[in-house]
Amino acid sequence: MSVEMRVDPGAITRLLRLRNGRAGRKLAERTQRVARIAEREAPGSMGDYITWKVIDGPKGLEGVIVCDHPAVRYVLNGTRPHIIRPRRRKALRFEVGGRVVFAKLVHHPGTKPNNFLKRALREGR
Template identity: 70%
Template sequence: MSVEVRIEAGRIARLLRARGGIAHRRISQRTERVARIAESEAPGRMGRYISWKVVEAPRGLEGVIVCDHPAVRFVLDGTRPHLIRPRRRNGVLRFEVDGQVVFTRLVRHPGTRANPFLQRALRLGR
Protein backbone atom coordinates (compact mmCIF):
# COMPACT_ATOMS: atom_id res chain seq x y z
CA MET A 1 0.00 0.00 0.00
CA SER A 2 1.32 3.44 -0.90
CA VAL A 3 0.11 7.00 -0.41
CA GLU A 4 0.97 9.88 -2.65
CA VAL A 5 0.57 13.50 -1.55
CA ARG A 6 0.92 16.37 -3.99
CA ILE A 7 1.29 19.93 -2.81
CA GLU A 8 0.26 22.43 -5.44
CA ALA A 9 1.77 25.77 -4.53
CA GLY A 10 -0.64 27.70 -6.75
CA ARG A 11 -3.71 26.25 -5.06
CA ILE A 12 -2.31 26.88 -1.59
CA ALA A 13 -1.49 30.48 -2.52
CA ARG A 14 -5.02 31.01 -3.89
CA LEU A 15 -6.50 29.44 -0.75
CA LEU A 16 -4.51 31.76 1.50
CA ARG A 17 -5.40 34.86 -0.53
CA ALA A 18 -9.09 34.03 -0.97
CA ARG A 19 -11.63 36.45 0.46
CA GLY A 20 -12.73 35.14 3.79
CA GLY A 21 -9.68 32.87 4.02
CA ILE A 22 -7.51 32.62 7.10
CA ALA A 23 -4.93 35.17 5.95
CA HIS A 24 -7.59 37.61 4.74
CA ARG A 25 -9.44 37.43 8.07
CA ARG A 26 -6.26 37.96 10.11
CA ILE A 27 -5.11 40.93 8.03
CA SER A 28 -8.63 42.41 8.18
CA GLN A 29 -8.69 42.13 11.98
CA ARG A 30 -5.28 43.73 12.40
CA THR A 31 -5.98 46.51 9.90
CA GLU A 32 -9.31 47.31 11.52
CA ARG A 33 -7.67 47.41 14.96
CA VAL A 34 -5.01 49.88 13.77
CA ALA A 35 -7.68 51.99 12.02
CA ARG A 36 -9.72 52.21 15.25
CA ILE A 37 -6.62 53.31 17.16
CA ALA A 38 -5.90 55.91 14.45
CA GLU A 39 -9.46 57.22 14.81
CA SER A 40 -8.94 57.72 18.54
CA GLU A 41 -5.48 59.28 18.08
CA ALA A 42 -6.56 61.69 15.32
CA PRO A 43 -7.13 65.30 16.38
CA GLY A 44 -10.62 66.80 16.44
CA ARG A 45 -13.02 65.25 13.94
CA MET A 46 -10.30 63.93 11.65
CA GLY A 47 -10.95 60.38 12.89
CA ARG A 48 -14.26 60.39 11.01
CA TYR A 49 -12.31 60.51 7.74
CA ILE A 50 -10.37 57.29 8.38
CA SER A 51 -11.23 54.14 6.45
CA TRP A 52 -9.51 50.81 5.86
CA LYS A 53 -9.47 47.97 3.36
CA VAL A 54 -7.54 44.84 2.43
CA VAL A 55 -6.09 44.73 -1.08
CA GLU A 56 -4.16 42.18 -3.07
CA ALA A 57 -0.69 43.52 -3.82
CA PRO A 58 2.17 41.96 -5.81
CA ARG A 59 3.64 40.44 -2.63
CA GLY A 60 0.33 39.24 -1.19
CA LEU A 61 -2.48 40.77 0.85
CA GLU A 62 -2.00 44.21 2.41
CA GLY A 63 -4.05 46.21 4.87
CA VAL A 64 -4.49 49.85 3.83
CA ILE A 65 -5.60 52.67 6.12
CA VAL A 66 -6.67 55.95 4.48
CA CYS A 67 -7.39 59.37 5.98
CA ASP A 68 -8.97 61.61 3.34
CA HIS A 69 -9.42 64.73 5.46
CA PRO A 70 -8.32 67.80 3.45
CA ALA A 71 -5.86 68.93 6.16
CA VAL A 72 -4.27 65.57 7.00
CA ARG A 73 -0.89 66.47 5.40
CA PHE A 74 -0.67 69.62 7.52
CA VAL A 75 -1.40 67.62 10.68
CA LEU A 76 1.05 64.80 9.89
CA ASP A 77 3.89 67.06 8.72
CA GLY A 78 3.19 70.20 10.77
CA THR A 79 3.42 73.73 9.36
CA ARG A 80 5.85 76.61 9.57
CA PRO A 81 4.68 80.06 10.70
CA HIS A 82 2.58 81.60 7.92
CA LEU A 83 0.11 84.34 7.06
CA ILE A 84 -3.59 83.65 6.60
CA ARG A 85 -5.57 86.04 4.42
CA PRO A 86 -9.24 86.05 3.35
CA ARG A 87 -10.07 84.32 0.05
CA ARG A 88 -11.98 87.29 -1.32
CA ARG A 89 -10.09 90.48 -2.18
CA ASN A 90 -11.82 92.78 0.34
CA GLY A 91 -13.04 90.02 2.65
CA VAL A 92 -12.37 89.48 6.32
CA LEU A 93 -11.54 86.48 8.49
CA ARG A 94 -13.93 85.59 11.30
CA PHE A 95 -13.03 83.40 14.28
CA GLU A 96 -13.42 83.19 18.05
CA VAL A 97 -10.82 83.99 20.70
CA ASP A 98 -11.72 83.37 24.34
CA GLY A 99 -15.41 83.25 23.43
CA GLN A 100 -15.38 86.57 21.57
CA VAL A 101 -15.90 86.89 17.82
CA VAL A 102 -12.98 88.59 16.06
CA PHE A 103 -12.90 90.02 12.51
CA THR A 104 -9.56 90.77 10.83
CA ARG A 105 -7.92 90.93 7.40
CA LEU A 106 -4.70 89.09 8.36
CA VAL A 107 -3.62 86.41 10.84
CA ARG A 108 0.00 85.61 11.65
CA HIS A 109 -0.28 81.90 12.38
CA PRO A 110 2.57 80.54 14.56
CA GLY A 111 2.61 77.16 12.78
CA THR A 112 1.84 73.74 14.21
CA ARG A 113 3.93 70.87 15.49
CA ALA A 114 3.69 67.61 13.50
CA ASN A 115 1.24 65.02 14.86
CA PRO A 116 2.12 61.61 13.34
CA PHE A 117 -1.06 59.94 14.63
CA LEU A 118 -1.08 57.28 11.86
CA GLN A 119 2.44 56.15 12.74
CA ARG A 120 1.52 56.12 16.42
CA ALA A 121 -1.56 53.99 15.67
CA LEU A 122 0.53 51.52 13.70
CA ARG A 123 3.00 51.22 16.58
CA LEU A 124 0.22 50.82 19.17
CA GLY A 125 -1.68 48.30 17.03
CA ARG A 126 1.15 45.79 16.74
Protein backbone atom coordinates in the same frame (compact mmCIF):
# COMPACT_ATOMS: atom_id res chain seq x y z
CA MET B 1 -5.25 42.91 -33.23
CA SER B 2 -6.12 40.38 -30.57
CA VAL B 3 -5.46 40.07 -26.87
CA GLU B 4 -5.01 36.79 -25.11
CA MET B 5 -5.35 36.39 -21.37
CA ARG B 6 -4.65 33.18 -19.50
CA VAL B 7 -5.94 32.55 -16.03
CA ASP B 8 -3.82 30.40 -13.77
CA PRO B 9 -6.34 28.40 -11.69
CA GLY B 10 -3.65 27.61 -9.13
CA ALA B 11 -2.94 31.33 -8.55
CA ILE B 12 -6.65 32.06 -8.11
CA THR B 13 -6.99 29.21 -5.62
CA ARG B 14 -3.96 30.44 -3.64
CA LEU B 15 -5.31 34.00 -3.61
CA LEU B 16 -8.75 32.92 -2.39
CA ARG B 17 -7.20 30.68 0.25
CA LEU B 18 -5.03 33.58 1.52
CA ARG B 19 -7.73 36.26 1.42
CA ASN B 20 -10.50 34.11 2.90
CA GLY B 21 -8.22 31.88 4.92
CA ARG B 22 -6.75 32.34 8.36
CA ALA B 23 -3.93 34.65 7.22
CA GLY B 24 -6.31 36.93 5.33
CA ARG B 25 -8.74 37.10 8.26
CA LYS B 26 -5.92 37.86 10.71
CA LEU B 27 -4.58 40.61 8.44
CA ALA B 28 -8.08 42.11 8.11
CA GLU B 29 -8.58 42.02 11.90
CA ARG B 30 -5.24 43.72 12.56
CA THR B 31 -5.79 46.34 9.84
CA GLN B 32 -9.25 47.13 11.21
CA ARG B 33 -7.86 47.38 14.77
CA VAL B 34 -5.17 49.85 13.68
CA ALA B 35 -7.77 51.87 11.71
CA ARG B 36 -10.01 52.12 14.80
CA ILE B 37 -7.05 53.35 16.89
CA ALA B 38 -6.24 55.91 14.17
CA GLU B 39 -9.87 57.11 14.21
CA ARG B 40 -9.63 57.61 17.96
CA GLU B 41 -6.24 59.39 17.78
CA ALA B 42 -7.13 61.66 14.84
CA PRO B 43 -7.85 65.30 15.68
CA GLY B 44 -11.29 66.83 15.13
CA SER B 45 -13.41 65.14 12.50
CA MET B 46 -10.42 63.62 10.70
CA GLY B 47 -11.23 60.17 12.12
CA ASP B 48 -14.46 60.16 10.09
CA TYR B 49 -12.34 60.10 6.92
CA ILE B 50 -10.39 56.93 7.77
CA THR B 51 -11.11 53.70 5.87
CA TRP B 52 -9.29 50.39 5.58
CA LYS B 53 -9.05 47.48 3.16
CA VAL B 54 -7.01 44.37 2.39
CA ILE B 55 -5.57 44.25 -1.13
CA ASP B 56 -3.49 41.80 -3.13
CA GLY B 57 -0.32 43.85 -3.56
CA PRO B 58 2.88 43.03 -5.42
CA LYS B 59 4.27 41.15 -2.39
CA GLY B 60 1.03 39.41 -1.42
CA LEU B 61 -1.83 40.55 0.78
CA GLU B 62 -1.48 44.02 2.31
CA GLY B 63 -3.54 45.88 4.89
CA VAL B 64 -4.12 49.48 3.77
CA ILE B 65 -5.41 52.37 5.91
CA VAL B 66 -6.47 55.55 4.12
CA CYS B 67 -7.32 59.00 5.48
CA ASP B 68 -8.71 61.22 2.73
CA HIS B 69 -9.42 64.33 4.83
CA PRO B 70 -8.33 67.42 2.85
CA ALA B 71 -6.00 68.62 5.63
CA VAL B 72 -4.42 65.30 6.65
CA ARG B 73 -1.05 66.15 5.08
CA TYR B 74 -0.82 69.34 7.15
CA VAL B 75 -1.67 67.48 10.36
CA LEU B 76 0.78 64.62 9.75
CA ASN B 77 3.68 66.84 8.62
CA GLY B 78 2.93 70.03 10.55
CA THR B 79 3.15 73.52 9.04
CA ARG B 80 5.65 76.36 9.05
CA PRO B 81 4.65 79.80 10.32
CA HIS B 82 2.44 81.38 7.67
CA ILE B 83 0.03 84.23 6.97
CA ILE B 84 -3.70 83.57 6.69
CA ARG B 85 -5.73 86.00 4.56
CA PRO B 86 -9.50 86.07 3.94
CA ARG B 87 -10.61 84.51 0.64
CA ARG B 88 -14.27 85.41 0.32
CA ARG B 89 -14.70 88.37 2.69
CA LYS B 90 -12.80 91.50 3.62
CA ALA B 91 -11.81 90.16 7.04
CA LEU B 92 -11.28 86.93 8.96
CA ARG B 93 -13.70 86.27 11.84
CA PHE B 94 -12.81 84.11 14.85
CA GLU B 95 -13.15 83.96 18.63
CA VAL B 96 -10.42 84.69 21.17
CA GLY B 97 -11.23 84.29 24.85
CA GLY B 98 -14.98 84.35 24.16
CA ARG B 99 -14.77 87.61 22.13
CA VAL B 100 -15.43 87.80 18.39
CA VAL B 101 -12.41 89.27 16.58
CA PHE B 102 -12.05 90.50 12.99
CA ALA B 103 -8.67 90.76 11.24
CA LYS B 104 -7.42 91.48 7.72
CA LEU B 105 -4.69 88.86 8.19
CA VAL B 106 -3.30 86.56 10.85
CA HIS B 107 0.32 85.50 11.43
CA HIS B 108 -0.16 81.81 12.24
CA PRO B 109 2.74 80.37 14.28
CA GLY B 110 2.60 77.00 12.48
CA THR B 111 1.75 73.60 13.92
CA LYS B 112 3.81 70.68 15.15
CA PRO B 113 3.47 67.37 13.28
CA ASN B 114 0.81 65.01 14.65
CA ASN B 115 1.47 61.61 13.08
CA PHE B 116 -1.55 59.85 14.56
CA LEU B 117 -1.34 57.13 11.86
CA LYS B 118 2.17 56.09 12.94
CA ARG B 119 1.09 56.07 16.61
CA ALA B 120 -1.92 53.89 15.73
CA LEU B 121 0.32 51.46 13.88
CA ARG B 122 2.68 51.19 16.89
CA GLU B 123 -0.20 50.74 19.33
CA GLY B 124 -1.98 48.21 17.10
CA ARG B 125 0.95 45.78 16.88
